[in-house]
Amino acid sequence: MARIVAVLAITLGLCLSSLPGMAAQDQVPLVALYRATDRQQILEAGARREGRLLLYSALSLEEANPLLEAFTRRYPFVRAEIYRASTEDVALKVITEYRGRKYLADVVELSSIDLGKVQKEGILTPFASPRSGAYPRSAKSPEGYWVMTRANMLVAGYNTRAVAAADAPKSYDDLLQSRWQGKVAVEADDQIWLASLWDFWGEGKAREYFSRLGRQGLQVRKGHSALAELIAAGEVPLSPHVYNHRAEQLKRRGAPIDWAVLDPVVAVPQMIGLPRRAANPHAAMLFIDYMLSSEGQAVLAKLGRVVAHPFVPSDPPYLGRGFRYVTIDPAKFLSQFDFYNRLWEELLVRGGR
Amino acid sequence: MSQAVPSRPFWRLSPAPGRGYSWPLVPSLASLAAAYLALSPVIFLIYGTLVGGDGPGQSLFASYLRAYTAPGAVRMLGNSVTYAAGAAVLSLLLGTILAWLHERTNTAFRGTLFILGIVPLILPGVLFTIAWIFLLSPNIGLVNLAARTLGVPTAPFNIYSLGGMIWVDGLHYSPFAFLMMSAAFRSMNPALEESAFVSGAGLGTTVRRITLRLMAPSLLSVFLLLFIRNLGTFEVPALIGRPAGIEVFTAKIWAATRRYPPDFGLAGVYALTLLLLTSVGLFVNSRLLRDTRRYATVTGEGFRGRVLDLGPWRAVTGAGVLAYLTIIALMPLAVLLWNSFLPFFMPPSRQALAAVTLHNYAVAFSYPQVARGLRNSLILAVGTAALTMLISASVAWMVVRSRTRGRWLLDVVATFPITLPGIVIGVGLIWTYLTLPVPIYGTLWILLIAYLTRFLPYGIRACGAALTQIHRELEDAGELSGGTWGVRFRRIVLPLLRPALIAGGTYILIVSVREFSSSVLLWGPRAEVLSVVLFDLWQSGLFQQVSAMGSALCAGLIVLAAAFWWVNRRQELNPG
Numbered sequence: 056m057a058r059i060v061a062v063l064a065i066t067l068g069l070c071l072s073s074l075p076g077m078a079a080q081d082q083v084p085l086v087a088l089y090r091a092t093d094r095q096q097i098l099e100a101g102a103r104r105e106g107r108l109l110l111y112s113a114l115s116l117e118e119a120n121p122l123l124e125a126f127t128r129r130y131p132f133v134r135a136e137i138y139r140a141s142t143e144d145v146a147l148k149v150i151t152e153y154r155g156r157k158y159l160a161d162v163v164e165l166s167s168i169d170l171g172k173v174q175k176e177g178i179l180t181p182f183a184s185p186r187s188g189a190y191p192r193s194a195k196s197p198e199g200y201w202v203m204t205r206a207n208m209l210v211a212g213y214n215t216r217a218v219a220a221a222d223a224p225k226s227y228d229d230l231l232q233s234r235w236q237g238k239v240a241v242e243a244d245d246q247i248w249l250a251s252l253w254d255f256w257g258e259g260k261a262r263e264y265f266s267r268l269g270r271q272g273l274q275v276r277k278g279h280s281a282l283a284e285l286i287a288a289g290e291v292p293l294s295p296h297v298y299n300h301r302a303e304q305l306k307r308r309g310a311p312i313d314w315a316v317l318d319p320v321v322a323v324p325q326m327i328g329l330p331r332r333a334a335n336p337h338a339a340m341l342f343i344d345y346m347l348s349s350e351g352q353a354v355l356a357k358l359g360r361v362v363a364h365p366f367v368p369s370d371p372p373y374l375g376r377g378f379r380y381v382t383i384d385p386a387k388f389l390s391q392f393d394f395y396n397r398l399w400e401e402l403l404v405r406g407g408r
Numbered sequence: 409m410s411q412a413v414p415s416r417p418f419w420r421l422s423p424a425p426g427r428g429y430s431w432p433l434v435p436s437l438a439s440l441a442a443a444y445l446a447l448s449p450v451i452f453l454i455y456g457t458l459v460g461g462d463g464p465g466q467s468l469f470a471s472y473l474r475a476y477t478a479p480g481a482v483r484m485l486g487n488s489v490t491y492a493a494g495a496a497v498l499s500l501l502l503g504t505i506l507a508w509l510h511e512r513t514n515t516a517f518r519g520t521l522f523i524l525g526i527v528p529l530i531l532p533g534v535l536f537t538i539a540w541i542f543l544l545s546p547n548i549g550l551v552n553l554a555a556r557t558l559g560v561p562t563a564p565f566n567i568y569s570l571g572g573m574i575w576v577d578g579l580h581y582s583p584f585a586f587l588m589m590s591a592a593f594r595s596m597n598p599a600l601e602e603s604a605f606v607s608g609a610g611l612g613t614t615v616r617r618i619t620l621r622l623m624a625p626s627l628l629s630v631f632l633l634l635f636i637r638n639l640g641t642f643e644v645p646a647l648i649g650r651p652a653g654i655e656v657f658t659a660k661i662w663a664a665t666r667r668y669p670p671d672f673g674l675a676g677v678y679a680l681t682l683l684l685l686t687s688v689g690l691f692v693n694s695r696l697l698r699d700t701r702r703y704a705t706v707t708g709e710g711f712r713g714r715v716l717d718l719g720p721w722r723a724v725t726g727a728g729v730l731a732y733l734t735i736i737a738l739m740p741l742a743v744l745l746w747n748s749f750l751p752f753f754m755p756p757s758r759q760a761l762a763a764v765t766l767h768n769y770a771v772a773f774s775y776p777q778v779a780r781g782l783r784n785s786l787i788l789a790v791g792t793a794a795l796t797m798l799i800s801a802s803v804a805w806m807v808v809r810s811r812t813r814g815r816w817l818l819d820v821v822a823t824f825p826i827t828l829p830g831i832v833i834g835v836g837l838i839w840t841y842l843t844l845p846v847p848i849y850g851t852l853w854i855l856l857i858a859y860l861t862r863f864l865p866y867g868i869r870a871c872g873a874a875l876t877q878i879h880r881e882l883e884d885a886g887e888l889s890g891g892t893w894g895v896r897f898r899r900i901v902l903p904l905l906r907p908a909l910i911a912g913g914t915y916i917l918i919v920s921v922r923e924f925s926s927s928v929l930l931w932g933p934r935a936e937v938l939s940v941v942l943f944d945l946w947q948s949g950l951f952q953q954v955s956a957m958g959s960a961l962c963a964g965l966i967v968l969a970a971a972f973w974w975v976n977r978r979q980e981l982n983p984g
Contacts, residue, residue, distance in 0.1 A: 109933050115948040116775050138933035139777075141947055147670050155842025157849050159933060172668045243651060277651040280949025288753035290548040301949070309763070310752040392668070404653065 086336040087182035087329055088199075094185070098344075099130070101337025108135045108338040111149055112164040113142035113325075115280065118358045125354045126345050133338045141278075142169045143244075149330065153178050158332035161339040164204060164346070167324045168247055171385035174200055180331035182340065186347035194324070194363055201326040203363040204346050205355055207279070208380065209248055209321040212286050212297030215311040223315045227252075230295055230317075231267050240274040240291035241403060242282050248296045249403070250395040251321040251383040265402040275404060287312040296321065299374055300359045322380040324363070432893040435810070438802035442822040442868070445861045449828070449836025450683075456839040457676035471673030475681075480655070488639060488656040491573055491649075496634035498578025500627065503585025506732065508619075509725055510586075511593035513716045516726025520733065523973075526583045527737045530965045532922040533580060533643030534942045535958045539740035540576045541567055541647065542747060542955075550743060553755050568652035577644045579736055581637070585630055592626035625696055632693040636686045640829020642925035647946070657682045658831045658925065665835065665929065672839065679832040686827040741962055747955035768956035772945075778957060780934065781941040784852060788937065789920035792859040793913040799860075800867030800912065801905055805897070807868075808875040809883070819872075823865040830925030833858050837930060850932025858926040863916045870915075874908035875901075914972055921965070 089097060102108075112119060116139055123135040138160070140148065146169035149160050153176060163173055173179060181199035194203035211230075213223050217238075224230050230239060242248075253261040274291055276282050283301040285291050287310035295317065302314040327346055333339045345351040352364035361375040369375040388395065457471050475481065509515045510522060528536060543551050544567035552563040566572060600622065604614040620627075642658040649659050657678055664675035718725060747753065748768055754760040772778055806812065807819045825833070837858055841849045848854045882904070886896040902909070924939040931940045938961065945954045 111933075115950065116777060116945070117771070117948070117950060117953075120775060136933055140944060143666060143668075147666055147668065150668075151665075151670055151838070151842070152850070155838075155849065157842065157847075159850060176669075243653075275651060275653060278947055278949055281947070281951075282949075284753065284949045284951055285545075285548075288548045290545050305752055308751045389668075 083329070083331055083333050083336045084180050086340055087180055090183055090185075098337045098341050102130060102335070102341050103132045105335035105338050106132065106134060108133050108335055108342055109159055109161045110135065110137045110164065110342065111145050111160040111162070112137060112139060113145055113166065113169075114139065114164070118355070118360065121358060122351075122354055126342060126351070129345065129350075130338075130341055133341070135338075135342070142166045145169065146172045149173055149178060150176050153330075153332070158330070158334055160330050161333045161335045162327060162342050163330060164325065164327045166207070166247075167203075167326055167382070167385040168388055170201055170326045170328050171389050173328065173330075175389065178330050179328045182329045182343060184340070184344050184347055186344050189349075189365060190347070190363065191365060201328040202343075202347055203324045204327050204352075205325045205360045205362050206375070206380075207323040207325065208299045208361055208374065209245075209296035209323065210299045210302070210314045211293065211295050211317050212283055212299075212302045212312060212314045213293045214286050214289055214291075215313050216289065217292035220313065223313070224293070224295075224317065225315065227264065227295070227317050230293075231264075231271065235271055235293065237272040237274075238292045239268075239271055240276050240282060240285070240294045242279050242294070242296060243275050243277045243404070245279075245296055246392070246395045246399045247323055247383065247388060248321050249399050250388050250391075251381050252319075253395070253398070254383050254387075255319060255381045262398075262402075265398065269402045269405075273403060283312065300361055300369075303371070303374060304359050316378045318379055320378050320380040322382050324382055432810075434894065434897070435802040435806040438799045439806050439818050439822070442799055442803050442864055443818070445857065445864060446821050446825045448840050449833050449861065452839040452843060453676050453679055453832070453836040455843075456672050456835075457680065459673075471671075471677050475674055475677040484655045484657070484660055487570065487654055490570060491577070491645075491654075491656055492635050492638035494570075494574035495578035495581065495638045496631050498574060499581040499585040499634050500589075500631050502578070502582035502732065503587075503630070504589045504623075504627065506582075506586045506729070507589035507593050509729065511590055512598070513718050513725065514722060515718060515729060516722050517729045517733075521729050524733050524737055525586055527966065527969075528580055528740075529583045530918050530922070530969050531580075531740075531962060532924065532939050532942065533641065534647070534924055534939050534946070535744065535961065536580045536740055537576055537643050537647045538942075538946060538951075538954060538958065539744050540572075540579075542743045542753075543567075543739060544572060544575075548753060548755065550755060567648060570652075570654055572652070573644050573648050573654065576648065577638060577641060581634060582736065585634065588630045588633075589623075589626065592623060592630075596622055629693055629696055632689050632696075636689045636827065639682060639686055639689075640831065640925065642829075642831050642928065646928075646943070657685075658829065661831050661835060662928075665838075672835065675835050676839075679829075679835050682829055683827060683832060686829065690827050741959075744955045744958045744962065747952055748959045750952055753951060768952045769960070772953040772957045773960075775941075777936050777941055781936040781938045784855075784936060785921050785938040788852065788855055788859060789917045791856055792863060792920045793917040795856075796860060796863050796867040796916050797871070797909045797913045800864060800871045801902065801909065802897075803864075803868050804871035804875050805901060808872055809880060819868075822868055825861050826865040828861070830858075830862060830923065830927075831929065833861050834926040834929030837861075837926075850930075850935060852935045854930050854932075855927060855935060855937065858930055859920050859923060862923070862926060863919060867912050867916060870908050870912035871905060874905050878904050910976075918965075918969075 086098070086101065091097075110119075110123070114122065114137075116137075119137045119139055123137060127133060127135050138145065138148070142165045145163070146165055149163055150173060152159060163170065163179075165173070170179075179200045181196075183199060184202065187195055187202045190202060196202070211224050224235075229235075249261075249265060252264075256264065276285055276291065279296070279298050280301050282291070282294050283297045283305060286294060286297065286302075287305045289311070297314065299314050302312050305312045306314075327343055329336070329339055329343065346355075347364070349364055349367050352362045352367040356362045356367055356370045359370065359374075361369045458469070506521060506525065510518055515521075541549075543549050544565045546552060546563040546566045546568070549563070549565065549567065552565055555564050567576070596619075600618050601614050604618050609617070639657060642662065645654075645656045645659040646662065648654075649656060655663075661675045661678045661682070664671045664678065667674075746756065749764045749766070750760060751763055751765055751767065754763065803818065803822050807815050807822075812818075828836075837854055838849070841854055848857070878901075882900055883896050886900050891899070922939065923937070924943070927937045927940050928943065931937060942954055942957060942961075945957065
């Protein structure tokens, strides 16, 4: 009996001792806001001790792996890993983990909406990166909770075999023409697209537009990247909201897909933030610096992404320039999510079935 | 195997020889472990539904109210039942016809049917579903394209429908029905059918009035097993149901954990309702099997299965078998393979052939996540199979052999997770290990626990059945010769159980590699598994890389299965 008790006690002790260090929690804000001249040395020395970094992001593996490799070439002493899933899933994973007091994420990089959810839960802590100085004020949280890293530009994508370039839609109103009946596909959960245009056009015009669009017999598919792939394959002829970088990538590979700007383009900013209980804060700050630096942004641009840095052009530059775009305030979108979601379901998704 | 048997001091704690088989320590611990695995997720699930409501002002039972007053709840229930029952009927229909052909007739391609027909069972559901999406998408599905070249004006099939979901899942599990029904045919004495023939009844009458009636309990039982399994499956609802807007229980549970804020209370309520449904199904099934004696046709007289000569129909049924094998194995594998060589999806054409590339394989296998997923899945599969069979043997011994009171309760508790769908175990375990101070959340350990919980009942059933066939006098002899429990277990019980352990272990190995519906909720950084990596690549729109990884995986699994089959056959041919 005594032996069993001893075994149990040791097991319990081991379990408790492997819980994340309690002393580490106050260290994160200190590291995050450190501004003295020896900042780089302090961060590198700390990151050397930590030796690893866990990024939570919705970047696809095709892009995240080369990015992490580039970061590791710069800082070979950090073993960088990614937890990747869709942006909603990643946000909820972090939120669930923090509610259960499991602190795994070192850096979180998500869409403005999903990072907004994470921030609302009190998970983020403000940080100061010297690299964010180059960014316009609109690309930074006033309190220092996040900085924009890239954007997903929602444009019209079409299959060039099904739709001639001359017939491609040139404005949102073109989508209402009767020849598009049954040929337009939407992504299953793009409430933010509707909300951004709703916000821009105002209630009256937007309600009329979306109810007419819903009567076009919309097809529904899941995932923006998948949607672009399906257009290239010829499964659906046209969608008003594919990512332009994704369409461009497929086009370069020779797929029969092209994209067109509908004014205004909806931009979904992607942002980077620091969780308040990050286990490896030094490595986390090095990574945030890297993502915001022109070097890191150039790597992202080379992978075909639309980057946020004002002096780093996207590749090709017209992915991020030459058109007007609108974004919605994440806080506003989140607080009215139920409203937009109902509109989305009633006007578009259900109208399409 | 032998190292895993406990070392000497532990079994010394068991009662002295001669005091009977009451409470030896090892099986007691194994029983405790089994009970813990079965009960902890459910207890925490119920706890979660009571406290999981979000924010202040929510009453204790708010989650229950919310779940049952939500719009669409009734439609979701209808979808779930239609889907589960429809797919079960399809599997059963295909499986029964094939089993009859295989067991009772001299149809052409009998041997091929048995070997190739069970290939889909080893394919992960995620892959099988993806392959069928490539085949039956309205505009680019290869089957629909073929129909168009034959002059059909509109696409005849649309996979994004309830019918599409039933088709894919019913097809994927038809080999399961085939195996179960083959066993049933094998243990049905054909003398009654022969008598009917002799009395002048035609084939149709015989099948209707004799065969089907004798098979009724088996048919119903396999139907219920399939129905329960289909209610809990998540691969098809995730990949086809979600884009098509067809919601079922598992999709609702998933969606509730994915909302903002995450609503584990709601997920728990749906999970418990699902649990109730599957429990009722299993209860009916066990009642059904209780009075099967009325249908017993194998008696002391002995019988020999008679093979029906199909005559000229042999070729027709042979063509049917080939068509089935093409649909279930050849077409899905071919479409994955085709896709894996393309830069983007293209129907077969000269232009597509010119674009063929190995790039997708290079990219997919350069991902550290893929290599790690492969390694993790293998570790988990081997670990789960070994641990499950070891615990199962001990628990089965406790249930079948020991004279402990309340061992029926142990049987009930330990096999109860058979009613737990994978996604329900997932939700339960998230709650358990976010609450308990055991730091395994997000690691391989929590996945191991999930797999053990899911598959232990199968192991216990396999070992229990085998153990009841072994007379206890062998163990008694061991005891009289002074063997302690440990020695008897290791030197008598385990060797006699070997065939059951190997068969059960192989089955668990395969289902562990395939596992998706628990893993998708429980995987974490550096703890990826194959099915989840495939799902994520699909969600990222990387269709060609999924196909490359899937093709390689299929090749690997088929080689593995063939190797097992070959080893098994050699052992059967020269035992010992």
